[in-house]
Every structure is written in C-alpha cells, then in structure tokens.
Amino acid sequence: MDLRSDKPYALLRHGLGYVYPSIRKHIKADVAIMGAGITGALVAWHLIQKGIQPVILDRRHAGMGSTAASTSLLQYEIDTPLHKLIRQVGEKNAVLSYLLCRQAIYDLHEIAKKLPEKPAFELRPSFQYASYNSHVKDLEKEYLLRKRAGINLQLLTANDVKNLFGFQKGGGLLSADGGIIDAYPFTHALLKHAQDKGAIVYDNTAVTHIDYDYNNVVLQTEWGHKVTAKKLIIACGYESHHYLPKKIERLHSTYALISEPFFGKDFWHENALIWETANPYLYMRPSSDNRILIGGKDDAFYNPTRRDANIARKTRQLENSFHKLFPHIPLRTDFAWAGTFASTKDGLPFIGSIPERPNTLFALGFGGNGITFSLLAAQIISDLLSGKNNANGKLFSFDRRGAGVA
Numbered sequence: 001m002d003l004r005s006d007k008p009y010a011l012l013r014h015g016l017g018y019v020y021p022s023i024r025k026h027i028k029a030d031v032a033i034m035g036a037g038i039t040g041a042l043v044a045w046h047l048i049q050k051g052i053q054p055v056i057l058d059r060r061h062a063g064m065g066s067t068a069a070s071t072s073l074l075q076y077e078i079d080t081p082l083h084k085l086i087r088q089v090g091e092k093n094a095v096l097s098y099l100l101c102r103q104a105i106y107d108l109h110e111i112a113k114k115l116p117e118k119p120a121f122e123l124r125p126s127f128q129y130a131s132y133n134s135h136v137k138d139l140e141k142e143y144l145l146r147k148r149a150g151i152n153l154q155l156l157t158a159n160d161v162k163n164l165f166g167f168q169k170g171g172g173l174l175s176a177d178g179g180i181i182d183a184y185p186f187t188h189a190l191l192k193h194a195q196d197k198g199a200i201v202y203d204n205t206a207v208t209h210i211d212y213d214y215n216n217v218v219l220q221t222e223w224g225h226k227v228t229a230k231k232l233i234i235a236c237g238y239e240s241h242h243y244l245p246k247k248i249e250r251l252h253s254t255y256a257l258i259s260e261p262f263f264g265k266d267f268w269h270e271n272a273l274i275w276e277t278a279n280p281y282l283y284m285r286p287s288s289d290n291r292i293l294i295g296g297k298d299d300a301f302y303n304p305t306r307r308d309a310n311i312a313r314k315t316r317q318l319e320n321s322f323h324k325l326f327p328h329i330p331l332r333t334d335f336a337w338a339g340t341f342a343s344t345k346d347g348l349p350f351i352g353s354i355p356e357r358p359n360t361l362f363a364l365g366f367g368g369n370g371i372t373f374s375l376l377a378a379q380i381i382s383d384l385l386s387g388k389n390n391a392n393g394k395l396f397s398f399d400r401r402g403a404g405v406a
C-alpha cells in the first residue's frame with residue numbers, strides 16, 4: 001500500500017533516524033513483531049520491560065509508514081463522542097475507554113522521560129469547539145457525561161471562546177488532558193532503546209508469507225530467510241488487513257500542513273490542541289519549533305494517486321479554514337503532505353487475537369487516536385505475553401459489542 005505522500009514534515013525535519021540491517025539468516029525467537037512503526041516500537045518497549053527480547057521486522061525503514069506522516073496530537077477524546085460511544089458499547093465500557101486513553105497520555109510521557117534520547121513531549125490542554133450553534137447542545141450533554149466520569153474539563157460559552165481563543169463560535173469543551181510527542185523520532189528512540197536491551201530490528205525485510213501453527217508461527221521473508229517465533233504480533237498499521245479474514249476498518253485520505261516558523265511562541269490559550277465537532281474535523285496545534293500544524297479535510301477514499309493530487313487544493317482549504325478562525329495570524333504554509341488512515345465503527349481500536357490465527361496478536365490502533373491506542377495495545381499485549389491478565393483487553397477485542405466496519 002501507499003500509506004502517505006513522499007515528504008511529510010517529520011521526515012524532512014528528523015531525517016532517516018536509525019537504520020537497521022535486513023535479515024541474513026534464519027532466526028528463532030520467543031516473540032516476533034511485524035511492523036516497526038510507533039505501534040511495533042511501543043510493543044517492543046513494553047516487552048523489554050518484562051524481560052522479553054523480540055525480533056522486529058519491517059518492509060520499509062523503521063517509522064517510514066504512517067508514523068512518519070502523523071501530526072501527533074495526543075488526545076483522550078476518541079473520534080466517537082462519549083454520549084454516542086455509550087450507545088454503541090454501553091456506559092461502563094465507553095467511560096473506561098475514555099479513561100484509558102486519558103491515562104495513555106501520561107504513560108507516554110513517562111516512557112519519553114525514561115528513554116535516553118528524551119524525545120520532546122509536551123502536555124497541552126485540548127479544546128473542541130462547536131462547529132455550528134446546533135452542536136452546542138451535544139457538547140453540553142458530553143460535558144456532563146465526562147464530568148461524571150471524573151474527567152477534568154470546562155464547558156465554554158461563546159464569550160469564553162472569544163476571550164480565550166479570539167474567534168466566534170457558540171461554545172466548546174476545554175479539557176485539561178492532552179499532549180504532543182512527535183511520533184517519528186519517538187519511534188526511533190524506542191527502537192534504539194529496545195535494540196540496546198537485546199531486541200533485534202530488521203529494516204527492509206518484508207514478510208511475504210505466514211504459516212500459523214498451534215506450536216509456533218513461521219514468517220517467510222522476502223530474502224528467503226525464516227523467522228520462527230512462539231508468538232507473533234502484527235503491528236502493520238493500515239496494511240494489517242492482509243492478515244485478517246474479514247474487513248474491520250474503512251480507509252480514508254487525510255491532509256496536513258505546517259506553517260513557516262513564527263517568532264512569537266504564544267498563539268492562543270495555552271497553545272491548546274484545537275479541533276471541532278464537525279465530521280470530518282479540522283484540527284491544529286502549535287509545534288515544538290514554533291510553527292502551526294493543521295490537518296483535516298479528509299476524503300472518504302483510499303486512492304493514493306487522487307489523494308496526492310489533492311494536496312495543493314486541500315492545503316488551500318486548510319489555510320482558508322485557519323484564516324477564518326485566526327485572521328490576525330499571518331500563516332504561510334511551509335510543507336504539506338497527505339496520508340491514509342483507517343476508522344472503525346465505534347472509533348475503538350482492535351487489540352488481541354482471533355481464532356483463525358493461532359499464536360498471533362493484533363495491535364491495530366485504528367482511528368484518530370492512533371498513538372494512544374498503540375500505547376494501550378502495547379500494554380495489553382505485553383501483559384498477555386508475560387502471563388498477566390489485563391481486563392482492558394476485552395474492550396478492544398475483535399468480538400466486542402459494537403465492532404464492525406465503520
């Protein structure tokens with residue numbers, strides 16, 4: 001698959017990162033991970049903490065799939081608002097999903113602090129405005145439910161929005177919990193650390209065939225060498241559907257830009273992450289290098305040629321939407337890119353096993369919160385592989401209530 005356009009900003013800014021060799025011999029391992037994006041890297045980090053040294057294989061270079069295109073907002077707010085998610089999966093599961101995503105932000109922060117490379121991480125509030133006045137009622141409902149769940153947030157009036165953000169909207173929700181971490185350098189820092197602790201990473205090594213067995217899993221690679229593992233983790237991002245018997249996700253195209261750098265550092269209230277209630281939604285955040293990153297204008301198709309041909313037009317649309325909100329900020333685009341992403345029916349990820357694929361676990365963080373979902377997948381899977389029960393696994397299982405194609 002073609003997951004993204006050629007020049008996402010993270011790649012231009014951070015370059016190739018670490019590179020790893022391709023496989024040159026047959027290997028036996030307790031655990032093999034397919035995919036060295038942020039999901040595979042977080043799974044590897046968690047396994048290392050539990051004394052398991054995985055073998056990680058990627059057909060590209062590490063982090064070069066969707067991870068390199070990510071705009072890296074860390075939000076606990078799942079694409080499906082809590083009041084709708086409750087209808088789909090029940091109140092207990094919906095609230096727990098929100099709380100786990102909130103905790104994931106802080107867990108990611110702790111991991112970043114522990115890594116020798118100290119990848120930049122910033123906690124930021126998250127602000128969702130009502131795109132239309134008719135959406136305010138739903139935000140009020142959402143506010144009460146999240147408050148009841150113990151989430152720290154404020155319901156803003158139109159006046160509050162004007163005072164804090166300077167634009168005219170009927171209301172919004174300002175949540176205390178949110179963050180940013182650039183997914184691409186973070187992935188490299190995680191993989192390097194895993195390698196230093198005994199993991200083996202192979203770049204440029206496509207798995208071309210898998211034999212699932214009741215004793216082990218045998219991965220055939222493009223170079224003719226095999227990896228035989230007791231357990232396999234599939235963390236192939238939006239390419240993971242090749243390994244599933246039925247469709248569970250819908251693919252979309254999405255667009256992003258980053259501005260030229262500004263001299264000032266304060267753009268709006270606490271430089272919050274901003275998004276809106278419309279679907280697809282516009283979102284934005286200041287970057288750690290004083291630029292403004294904007295994304296959205298999604299298309300409901302996977303066609304990389306059409307997607308990439310749209311970049312110039314979508315960039316203008318993103319700029320126009322930004323200028324309507326912030327006419328006083330003289331934003332000029334420096335770089336623009338596009339990528340594919342996947343959504344699920346209930347907005348939740350798929351984590352765990354299916355009977356058709358013995359000894360295999362899937363870590364599929366589909367949805368707008370891909371990175372926080374990757375963290376949850378890593379926690380659940382590493383617990384399972386180290387023999388610890390993780391009750392949260394049921395929330396994201398393939399046979400949960402509410403599962404299905406978006």
Ligand SMILES: Cc1cc2nc3c(=O)[nH]c(=O)nc-3n(C[C@H](O)[C@H](O)[C@H](O)COP(=O)(O)OP(=O)(O)OC[C@H]3O[C@@H](n4cnc5c(N)ncnc54)[C@H](O)[C@@H]3O)c2cc1C
Pocket residue numbers: 003004034035036037038039040057058059060061062063064065066067068069070071072073074075183205206207208235236237238239254255256295338339340341365366367368369370371372374
């Ligand atoms: C433009 C854009 C903006 C986004 N913004 C956000 C955001 O703000 N916040 C957020 O949380 N999420 C965001 N996401 C989603 C997030 O980036 C993804 O959820 C995340 O990067 C997925 O990581 P991954 O490791 O699962 O997949 P990937 O990064 O794609 O990694 C999977 C890896 O598996 C490898 N692979 C596949 N098949 C094989 C095979 N047969 N053999 C060997 N290797 C294989 C691929 O080469 C790839 O490197 C965004 C996505 C896009 C495209």
